[in-house]
Amino acid sequence: MARHPSSVIGKACTESNNQCGRSLCPPSPTRTVMDAKQARELVKSEWDTLVGLTVDLVRAPTENRIPHGDEARGQKVLADFFAGCAVEIDTFRPDQVPGITDHPDWWQGRNYTDRPNLVVTRRATSPGGRSLVFNGHMDTVTRAPLPWQSGDPFSGTVRDGKLFGRGSYDMKAGLAACAMVIKIIAEKGIETGGDILLQSVVDEENAGANGTLAAILKGHVGALAIIPEPTNLKICPQTRGGQVFELIAEGTGGVAYGGETIRNPISTLSEAIVLLGRYEADINTRPHPGLFATERHPRDLVFSKLMAGDTPGGNIGIPVEARGEFFIQTLPGMTEAELHGELRAALAPVLSNATAPLRLEPTSRYLSGADTSSENAGVVALLEALEAVTGERQRAAGATFGGDGYLFNKWTSTPSVHLGPQGGNAHGPDEFVELESLEALTATLLLHAANWSS
Numbered sequence: 401m402a403r404h405p406s407s408v409i410g411k412a413c414t415e416s417n418n419q420c421g422r423s424l425c426p427p428s429p430t431r432t433v434m435d436a437k438q439a440r441e442l443v444k445s446e447w448d449t450l451v452g453l454t455v456d457l458v459r460a461p462t463e464n465r466i467p468h469g470d471e472a473r474g475q476k477v478l479a480d481f482f483a484g485c486a487v488e489i490d491t492f493r494p495d496q497v498p499g500i501t502d503h504p505d506w507w508q509g510r511n512y513t514d515r516p517n518l519v520v521t522r523r524a525t526s527p528g529g530r531s532l533v534f535n536g537h538m539d540t541v542t543r544a545p546l547p548w549q550s551g552d553p554f555s556g557t558v559r560d561g562k563l564f565g566r567g568s569y570d571m572k573a574g575l576a577a578c579a580m581v582i583k584i585i586a587e588k589g590i591e592t593g594g595d596i597l598l599q600s601v602v603d604e605e606n607a608g609a610n611g612t613l614a615a616i617l618k619g620h621v622g623a624l625a626i627i628p629e630p631t632n633l634k635i636c637p638q639t640r641g642g643q644v645f646e647l648i649a650e651g652t653g654g655v656a657y658g659g660e661t662i663r664n665p666i667s668t669l670s671e672a673i674v675l676l677g678r679y680e681a682d683i684n685t686r687p688h689p690g691l692f693a694t695e696r697h698p699r700d701l702v703f704s705k706l707m708a709g710d711t712p713g714g715n716i717g718i719p720v721e722a723r724g725e726f727f728i729q730t731l732p733g734m735t736e737a738e739l740h741g742e743l744r745a746a747l748a749p750v751l752s753n754a755t756a757p758l759r760l761e762p763t764s765r766y767l768s769g770a771d772t773s774s775e776n777a778g779v780v781a782l783l784e785a786l787e788a789v790t791g792e793r794q795r796a797a798g799a800t801f802g803g804d805g806y807l808f809n810k811w812t813s814t815p816s817v818h819l820g821p822q823g824g825n826a827h828g829p830d831e832f833v834e835l836e837s838l839e840a841l842t843a844t845l846l847l848h849a850a851n852w853s854s
């Protein structure tokens with residue numbers, strides 16, 4: 401993955417402080433201050449508080465409706481949760497971080513009025529250890545698609561071991577788990593040699609990432625960043641990346657009552673869709689890098705919108721335009737230019753047809769895949785913590801999604817890793833998180849924070 405050494409943020413990796421946590425560093429021993437049984441018991445003792453926080457976060461709708469989002473109400477729930485707790489809280493708008501709008505990874509066009517990032521820090525009690533960063537996004541996709549069978553999308557209903565609601569799985573349960581870990585550490589007076597931070601960021605959905613970029617540029621970094629996106633309790637040091645594109649086909653419109661030739665943009669768009677289907681099949685037969693090597697279909701191409709024609713009940717006739725939106729996944733190591741080259745080659749027969757114009761335009765930032773080594777000392781320690789809590793052998797896996805994590809790898813010396821709860825229906829109706837997995841996740845994060853940062 402491309403790096404910009406002149407802009408890398410965070411403490412330099414040296415043998416004496418071993419701050420970066422990479423496998424290249426001589427590993428410093430992880431001091432055991434807590435065992436899995438103690439971690440589970442601490443989480444159990446705070447179970448009602450943890451579930452209550454998750455419900456409160458779900459009941460505070462924080463939909464991301466480009467260009468704005470409603471994260472402020474969720475950030476208030478989180479700030480209230482830490483009232484009276486011995487932590488520092490930093491709130492700031494992403495666009496007001498000095499220099500950010502000139503940063504190469506800043507994405508223009510979003511409105512950050514009343515959309516604060518919130519960073520909670522529990523300072524080290526005996527400095528000199530490794531700092532641990534939790535990162536999660538407070539925004540959710542919208543309540544659509546509707547209808548929901550489980551009730552109101554923001555009910556936070558708990559039934560049969562599941563907590564339902566938009567954002568429950570992606571990713572308010574993960575945020576709640578991290579907040580609970582910091583609160584337990586602060587209130588129980590658990591000693592840590594490094595700071596424990598929670599970045600609760602705005603604007604991740606729809607390839608946002610400006611919120612995490614802002615938290616990084618403000619210097620909220622450490623030796624490892626854990627992102628509790630929904631991974632079904634898999635530890636994922638590598639993620640997919642991707643980008644959103646729009647296809648715009650132009651036609652002449654009307655009906656050929658006079659015998660004239662009329663270009664139908666729906667036909668042009670249909671040809672493009674067929675070609676992209678072949679492209680998706682082809683790219684998934686190629687060798688895949690890293691943790692994706694054994695996956696059969698690691699690169700999804702998902703059509704999310706098709707638009708053409710008049711409103712229902714409108715005219716019969718050929719429209720003047722047809723649009724299609726799709727998201728294509730990439731894997732670590734692929735650049736934006738390489739992706740664009742692939743797509744242009746796949747669509748060449750329709751893009752080169754001058755009599756049926758078609759344009760291909762990216763409509764989001766390019767998300768690189770996050771690419772942390774599964775040998776990284778922090779990842780290995782996290783695997784051991786999850787194994788101790790679940791009693792099951794754990795192996796690193798590639799994440800099924802992309803997100804903000806790559807920004808840590810690209811711009812800081814803080815490698816990122818994903819570990820989140822089990823659940824289902826992310827971005828769909830009846831989203832839910834499995835509460836049993838929330839308990840295991842929180843105990844794992846607590847165990848890791850207490851020992852890794854000791």
Ligand SMILES: [Zn+2]
Nearest residue numbers: 537570571629
């Ligand atoms: Zn997410």
